[in-house]
Amino acid sequence: MCRLPKSIQSYRGYPSSIMIRFRILPCSRSDTKSRPPIVRLLALFTVSCTILFLPAFPLYCQQVLRIWPGLAPGTLGTKDNERIIDNRIHDVYQPDLTVFLPGKKVEKSPAVLIIPGGGFRYVCFRKEGTLVAKWLNKNGIAAFVLKYRLNLRDALMDAERSMEVIRGKAERYRIDLDKVGVMGFSAGGQVAADLETRNVRESDRPDFAMLVYPALNWEHPDADTITAASYKTDIADHSFVPFYLLVNRRTAPTFIVNGADDRTVNVRESIQFFKALHDAGVPFELHVFQKGGHGFGLGTDRGEVSSWPRLCIEWMQIEGFIGKK
Numbered sequence: 001m002c003r004l005p006k007s008i009q010s011y012r013g014y015p016s017s018i019m020i021r022f023r024i025l026p027c028s029r030s031d032t033k034s035r036p037p038i039v040r041l042l043a044l045f046t047v048s049c050t051i052l053f054l055p056a057f058p059l060y061c062q063q064v065l066r067i068w069p070g071l072a073p074g075t076l077g078t079k080d081n082e083r084i085i086d087n088r089i090h091d092v093y094q095p096d097l098t099v100f101l102p103g104k105k106v107e108k109s110p111a112v113l114i115i116p117g118g119g120f121r122y123v124c125f126r127k128e129g130t131l132v133a134k135w136l137n138k139n140g141i142a143a144f145v146l147k148y149r150l151n152l153r154d155a156l157m158d159a160e161r162s163m164e165v166i167r168g169k170a171e172r173y174r175i176d177l178d179k180v181g182v183m184g185f186s187a188g189g190q191v192a193a194d195l196e197t198r199n200v201r202e203s204d205r206p207d208f209a210m211l212v213y214p215a216l217n218w219e220h221p222d223a224d225t226i227t228a229a230s231y232k233t234d235i236a237d238h239s240f241v242p243f244y245l246l247v248n249r250r251t252a253p254t255f256i257v258n259g260a261d262d263r264t265v266n267v268r269e270s271i272q273f274f275k276a277l278h279d280a281g282v283p284f285e286l287h288v289f290q291k292g293g294h295g296f297g298l299g300t301d302r303g304e305v306s307s308w309p310r311l312c313i314e315w316m317q318i319e320g321f322i323g324k325k
Contacts, residue, residue: 062130065097065144065169067161072149087126088118092149095158097165100133100143101173110179110321111142111170113162113206117186117213117295120150127297128185128212135298139313140322142175148191155191160204163195167203179321181208181252186265186295189214190243193273196254197246208321210255210312213262213294216269217242247276253283255315257308259292285315 072094081091102109114136116128123129125147133143144166148158163180170177184192189211196209254277258267267288277284292305299306316322 063099065099065165067095067097067158067165072154073157074154075149084125085122087124088122089125089147090122092123092147095146095148095162097162098130098133098145098147099173100130100137100145102137102140102142104140106140106174108174108176109140109142110181110316111144111166111173111175112136112210113159113166113180113182114143114145115148115155115159115182115184115188115191116145117184117188118150119187120152120155122150123147124185124295127295128188131298132183132185135309142173146188148188152190155187156194156198159191159195160201163204163206164201179207181210181321182206183210183212184214185212185297187215190216193243196252197243197248205250206252208254208316208319209252210257211270211273212257212308213259213265213292213296214256214270214273215265216244216273242272244272244276247273247280247282249280249282251277251280251282253319254285255312256284256286257305257312258286258288259294259296259305260288260290261292262294264294283319285311287311 075094078093080093082093083090097113114129114132116124116132118124118128125145129145133145136143144162146159146162148155159182163182166173166175166180167177169175170180182192182195184190192206192209192211193214193216195204196206254273256270256274258265258270260267270286270288274284274286287308289305289308291303292299296302296305298309313322317324
């Protein structure tokens with residue numbers, strides 16, 4: 001009989017949003033020969049069909065890393081209600097990182113922790129996660145997409161831990177320890193800004209940051225209409241202050257992009273933040289597009305805002321985080 005494997009590795013398939021586990025079952029030659037011809041024929045047919053039809057499905061398999069040893073802090077005894085709807089992950093139970101590595105082998109590459117948005121109601125895993133990771137891979141950058149717990153305090157804890165995990169696996173993934181950045185979208189942009197401005201440990205602090213339509217100050221007049229109830233609760237019991245007040249000379253070089261017509265996050269929040277970066281002498285770049293709205297991701301087919309990925313790569317080249325092609 002075939003023996004069970006000693007270890008099983010988990011992979012997540014996207015964009016079809018299926019969690020799959022590959023099990024390698026080594027069989028002895030005698031096991032194979034002893035099987036009836038019809039069994040061997042069916043096995044061959046199954047493998048042939050898999051090879052024939054697999055390319056028809058947009059499935060990309062990536063390694064998944066648990067960021068906490070055992071259960072995440074505070075989750076013992078909680079129920080697992082996690083589910084995926086329309087490529088969005090709801091009710092996250094245990095946080096993890098999905099690894100995307102550039103295809104071209106290099107001695108060392110920069111790395112980016114990607115924190116998707118979702119208003120702390122869900123994680124927009126494909127649009128602001130895996131698609132962004134593949135774009136970074138094409139530019140020679142390793143990417144780690146974070147599935148985080150859906151409240152402000154735990155999300156920051158997961159992000160800090162993720163930075164530590166990424167740096168801890170730098171040798172395994174051929175990562176340059178001096179070029180580990182963070183990219184956050186919307187609510188994920190808030191977590192990323194928190195990560196780069198608060199007094200966290202050096203191992204948790206990013207070397208650079210990219211904030212895409214980030215939520216940087218929820219204290220403007222429309223806050224009650226654009227935040228989820230759980231989000232407001234988190235702010236109430238969190239030592240919340242606007243991020244521009246936390247900027248100092250140790251804050252990471254930052255790239256910011258917004259749409260002027262964003263009705264979810266007021267662009268003035270980013271303007272306040274960039275003023276604070278300027279006053280602190282921190283390298284930065286701010287791009288505000290006349291049209292773009294909120295949640296445009298990479299901006300594909302969204303007019304002028306679709307140029308922000310190119311501008312971002314150029315900024316990373318200017319700052320020396322990636323080489324010029």
